[in-house]
Amino acid sequence: MTPRRRAVNLATLLTQTARRLPDRDAVVAGDRRWSWRALDTGVSALARELHARGVRRGDCVLLHSPNHVEFVQAMFAAWRVGAAVAPTNSRSTPAEVAALARACRPAAVVCHSAQTGHAAEIGRAAATLVCDPLWIDAAGDDAVSRVAPLDGNGTAWPDAPVEPGQHAWYFFTSGTSGRPKAAVLTHDQMGFVVTNHLADLMPGTTEHDASLVVAPLSHGAGIHLLPQVARGARSVLTAGRLDGAEVWELVERERVSNMFTVPTILKRLVEHPDASHRDHSSLRYVIYAGAPMYHADQDHARAVLGDVLVQYYGLGEVTGNITVLTPAEHDRLRPDGVAFGTCGRIRTAMELMIADVDGQPQPAGTTGEIQVAGPAVCHGYLDNDDADRDAFQDGWFRTGDLGMVDEHGYLYITGRASDMYISGGSNIHPRDIEEKLAAHPGVSEVAVLGMPHPEWGEVGVAVWVSADGPDRQAAATAEDLRGWLEPTMARYKLPLHFLRWPELPKSGYGKIVKREIRDRLVAAGWSNGEPGDGR
Structure with a gap:
């Protein structure tokens, strides 16, 4: 027994x-x-x-x-x-x-x-x-x-x-x-997650630290709270909606040493004027996750805050425990032919595999689906056998993300499998296009997705938000962006349409929601491969 x-x-x-x-x-x-x-x-x-x-x-x-x-x-x-x-x-x-x-x-x-x-x-x-x-x-x-x-x-x-x-x-x-x-x-799974967060994301955290809560406790920020409780670090709550002035005043007043956020929120915070004149020298770990952060935005955040950025990659089902990129590793050189940086190395006591469509492991430098195993993987889905069957393959959890690892085991995410679109028979992954557009001084945010086209099957649509501010060029046009991409990108990858919107739709957790962008384009009259007039 x-x-x-x-x-x-x-x-x-x-x-x-x-x-x-x-x-x-x-x-x-x-x-x-x-x-x-x-x-x-x-x-x-x-x-x-x-x-x-x-x-x-x-x-x-x-x-x-x-x-x-x-x-x-x-x-x-x-x-x-x-x-x-x-x-x-x-x-x-x-x-x-x-x-x-x-x-x-x-x-x-x-x-x-x-x-x-x-x-x-x-x-x-x-x-x-x-x-x-x-x-x-x-x-x-x-x-x-x-x-x-x-x-x-x-x-x-x-x-x-x-x-x-x-x-x-x-x-x-x-x-x-x-x-x-x-x-x-x-x-028991969450006990491992807490330990792993303290080991890989915030080493040395004690009761002398303070953590600022700027994202909803119902999701990743709630997970981030648990290591603070374990070590006795106090959690500082903001008053409500994101307010850069309040955030930087609290960082200064409470001597905040760590915070959890997502790239869109971090971008807004470091672009707030108070980030430049409030004392944030107490910050040791500014942790961001939930979506890729474009290299241009990383560089700006590091210029404002110093080397305190910690990136992790991890879905809710793996509870933030797939990879970590420490402050010292943000300058890591990327392999030849890779247009964006790494999201880090595998977390302690976790395992990662790049798999082909049959679930077979692929060598370094080969793109495939990111699959993970280890004690941070969830128990499954509540009363949902179909979702369990889709999510697990030979014991590995299928993330649905595409990526590759280099010879040293650092992971590079190329995109979501569901984000890929096929134009004229060619597979196109938006991540590379988005990275290049985000580096344009007139672009604040951007999302690239495929939309139906009668001849090509799908065509790329870049929906972008103009950048404002004294150090930004806010007068960019669609022609400017097309010209920005042409020297560095194959013609078939170029988006056919460039649409400027005042803002991009985001989830309650600050992630850009491409499904809603697609729905808005359809509702605005997307027809015969062209945007409607209602956008």
Whole structure:
């Protein structure tokens, strides 16, 4: 008989830190500060309340709120009682959140008080609820602040025992269409992720550090929070929408040493005037992930901040643990014929393979699908056998991204398999085109995609945003951009159309959404291979 094994509950990260550093700051928001003792006792009180309302080990608690200290409290309270959390993006519509609720079947909902319509839709969608919602940033009998105040008082509630493979987090993959997919992150898997983040992304992090939260805690920023809790580093919350002036004031005031962001947000922050005159010398690790960052934008960020950039590549299903590019490696020379830089080397205790269409390993310098294996890979998808079959091949997780490795094992992402289009029989990957266009001084953002054409099958369309600012040339035209590409790119790769938009659509996590660009082009009257007049 195999002996029963026990995993470590993620709530134990907080339990241990609160015991070790009870009076140090855990969370800062505006002029308010909460100690590790206050956060820990508040989590225990909320865990007790969830249990009293019928939430049990193995249940799911859906969290819907913008960043808030009570969101953090609710995450750890759900884990402490033995439940999994299902955080949803606060920018999602009620209908979108209801679809997620049908996928994860929550027993309870913790929702921000400004989003009662979302909670109502969840209530209609989920027959599994065992209690009324608890409310973040609220007053009244069902307010988190009333049932579980963060006042440092109260008695402990023990962390529920968990086993290997027990669900901890239902991580909804961004940019999906149709039936929502929830990657199942387990307590033991996430324990590895926390350790790996501390080893590979933020070595040397201690209770003397501070982390600024500028992205939604419902996604990558929530993962990034966990290593801070493990080491006792305080997390500093911004007031709401991204505000460069606020960010750089907080970095200076709180002596912020690390932050997690995505390329589009990092680009906006380093272009803000306050980045040049606020003191950001405390920064050691500015971590960016979620999408490729163009080389021109990397160079500008490094010129403003110094060598503090840390890039990682990793999907939600592999929880950020595929590759890492440290500050010292951002100058690494790329191989001949590769137009863009590396996203780094494989993470500690993980394995990567470049595979052909049959799943066979390919040698260095050959482009194929990026597949990964190791303890950071998710448990699979919640109640979705079809997605599991599509995602795993001979034990490897298929990322759907295309790339190659050099002779030293550094990875270069060439694009998404789904982004590739075929024009006149030739396969075209937009990444190279986008990199070159992003280097033009008049381009702020760009996305290249294939659109239907009666003769060529598909043609390239470059949708771009003009750059503004004293050191930028904002008067670029489509002809300028075409001329910029022609000397360095085969003619068949040149986009047929160059469309300037005031902004590009982005997901709630700051990633450019090409599917929405395509939908807008169609809605504007895309016909016979030409853009419509409604754009």
